Amino acid sequence: MPGKRASPPFVLDRYDRAILRLVQQDNKTPQRVIAEAVALSTAAIQRRIAAMEAAGVIVANVALVDPEALSATITSIVEVHLHDERAATVDAAKALFRGTPEVQQCYYVTGGTSFVLVIVASDMRTYERLTRRLFAENEAVKSYRSLVALDRVKTGAAVTVPEERPSPPDQFTT
Amino acid sequence: MPGKRASPPFVLDRYDRAILRLVQQDNKTPQRVIAEAVALSTAAIQRRIAAMEAAGVIVANVALVDPEALSATITSIVEVHLHDERAATVDAAKALFRGTPEVQQCYYVTGGTSFVLVIVASDMRTYERLTRRLFAENEAVKSYRSLVALDRVKTGAAVTVPEERPSPPDQFTT
DNA sequence: AATGAAATCCCAACGTG
């Protein structure tokens, strides 16, 4: 069930972007409101949203929960270095991190460090046990560095929708 | 709309947690379905969700957008080191990062590094200019390190809702 | 807290430019 990487270049016009910008902030906004905000009919809104969901532009509709409300007070960024970068080693690590609920996010990155994780745990004890299981007792891990968050300045998964970028000015004339 | 740090210890029972776990995956799930999943009435579901929204447990209801669909192909984690950690300096940096759309996430952390950012940009050129403006040309920044993501193994802002933790064994006797 | 009614919203079909 993974490997769902369908990426057919879906063209987003001005309307689609406007819609996305709204539903990114509140996906329960009535289509009526969206309609008059972008100067289209409710049916058009419905069609476009459905199309974007089908195309995978809209990945999911979710409720964002405040970690503090769950007593999930520990947020930590962890840099992980593996002993080697062989496919098997890396894939195993990915699977491990993907399957751990407390691992909110996981990126495989360049620059010496192998992975960067964002971890949210209920308390220090849980966090301690978690790091031990994931890193300290993990043969594939050479080293790791924990950066505990003192302040969640900005959080969330909202992806910025640019106002409109008709033609990527990707030229180097300067 | 900011500064809304109401922290009244809102007690979540087993039902609330079950509801959260569902709406975190899909907040458009019909209350009917939620109701029979958690063995409650639809009215109860409605009340509880409304209460959790009012209490700030549910921060927002949003649509998650695939960055690739927006041609936002560059995802990067950046560690930022400031020259000093004076309140004015730190606050200015926070404001700057908070006000930059491409900065998806920002954490103020311990461990030598001052900030960890997650940045998503449309293309390399945009990213280049952004880093220059935010870091290279920023007097307060001593140094920074970019870790470009080769693979977004796990992404999103979903906060894990623990199955149920009746009594947090969190006593250290200080 | 459960039940029922009213309002609202979502969704499909039709017609048009």
Added chain:
DNA sequence: CACGTTGGGATTTCATT
């Protein structure tokens, strides 16, 4: 081919028991 309008069905919401 995409948009706008209309109508039916479902869901949310409110009032009552």
